[in-house]
Amino acid sequence: DWNMPDYVQEAIGRIRSEVGKEEVILGLSGGVDSSVVAALLHRAIGDQLTCVFVDNGLLRLNEAEQVMQTFARNLGVKVIHVDASERFMNALAGVIDPEEKRKIIGREFVHVFQEQAAKLPNVKWLAQGTIYPDVIESASAKTKKAHTIKSHHNVGGLPDTLHLKLLEPLRELFKDEVRELGVALGLPHDMVYRHPFPGPGLGVRILGEVKREYADLLRRADAIFIEELRASGWYEKTSQAFAVFLPVKSVGVMGDGRTYDYVIALRAVQTQDFMTAHWAELPYTLLAKVSNRIINEVRGINRVVYDVTGKPPGTIEWE
Ligand code: XMP
Numbered sequence: 297d298w299n300m301p302d303y304v305q306e307a308i309g310r311i312r313s314e315v316g317k318e319e320v321i322l323g324l325s326g327g328v329d330s331s332v333v334a335a336l337l338h339r340a341i342g343d344q345l346t347c348v349f350v351d352n353g354l355l356r357l358n359e360a361e362q363v364m365q366t367f368a369r370n371l372g373v374k375v376i377h378v379d380a381s382e383r384f385m386n387a388l389a390g391v392i393d394p395e396e397k398r399k400i401i402g403r404e405f406v407h408v409f410q411e412q413a414a415k416l417p418n419v420k421w422l423a424q425g426t427i428y429p430d431v432i433e434s435a436s437a438k439t440k441k442a443h444t445i446k447s448h449h450n451v452g453g454l455p456d457t458l459h460l461k462l463l464e465p466l467r468e469l470f471k472d473e474v475r476e477l478g479v480a481l482g483l484p485h486d487m488v489y490r491h492p493f494p495g496p497g498l499g500v501r502i503l504g505e506v507k508r509e510y511a512d513l514l515r516r517a518d519a520i521f522i523e524e525l526r527a528s529g530w531y532e533k534t535s536q537a538f539a540v541f542l543p544v545k546s547v548g549v550m551g552d553g554r555t556y557d558y559v560i561a562l563r564a565v566q567t568q569d570f571m572t573a574h575w576a577e578l579p580y581t582l583l584a585k586v587s588n589r590i591i592n593e594v595r596g597i598n599r600v601v602y603d604v605t606g607k608p609p610g611t612i613e614w615e
Contacts, residue, residue: 353381
């Protein structure tokens with residue numbers, strides 16, 4: 297129970313006295329947590345903050361432009377936009393195993409980030425969007441040596457080798473408080489109330505080997521699904537929704553011709569904690585519209601299916 301404007305002022309004061317005149321670097325992913333850290337630090341220390349936004353080629357449609365628009369152009373935050381998609385694609389070529397893909401994406405991110413940090417010799421601080429549940433989770437993982445189904449990698453996982461002091465201004469906040477803070481700092485509602493997006497991005501939504509061609513098809517299908525969810529009011533009624541690319545071909549018919557193209561699976565779930573989840577009972581009319589649009593607008597996809605698996609036994613992501 298706290299007052300947001302007071303909290304913002306207090307947090308700004310704390311950051312200023314901690315950081316002084318020193319410079320700070322932040323990996324900005326476009327997700328809620330790093331976005332709120334960027335907005336808060338920019339308020340507190342302005343140009344002493346440099347953000348690094350890494351395009352790994354596995355982002356959603358127009359995501360890089362949106363991040364640059366919101367932070368660099370609208371708020372005037374210093375953001376270095378690194379297009380590393382080629383590097384990630386090369387590193388992922390021929391790799392099929394989901395955990396292997398996660399490791400590679402995590403490792404490449406660290407390399408790219410370190411290269412950028414090395415170009416900023418005056419930086420003394422590494423800011424991270426760690427929130428209270430992350431603090432608890434990593435503490436319990438250390439004691440319990442938790443049985444991991446998936447090794448979650450996100451932009452938080454940077455090593456100590458950077459020799460920077462850690463700045464974690466959201467450490468004591470729950471997710472809903474982080475969102476309130478984001479709104480108070482003037483971030484767009486849609487950015488603050490976004491569904492979660494995994495660190496490895498589309499890398500774990502393209503089953504098996506990742507290819508740029510697959511990523512391009514998936515991005516377009518996913519954007520149509522999300523657009524229709526928003527238009528129908530279902531985005532807010534689901535906890536997470538996305539398209540998955542299946543690298544199998546099936547036969548279809550279009551006009552007087554036969555097609556032989558890839559499959560898109562749609563996934564939408566409702567959950568409180570993401571540990572268990574129900575598949576969302578989306579209206580058939582909505583599913584029909586999304587299916588028609590994807591098949592008509594995304595050449596290369598000729599079949600759309602809906603995932604009706606709960607968690608358990610499924611996981612939310614397909615990999
Ligand atoms: P699963 O698929 O394990 O997903 O049921 C639970 C939640 O975690 C997200 N997820 C990830 N997030 N890095 C992340 O930052 C990852 O490697 C990763 N894998 C899954 C998933 O999107 C869902 O919200």
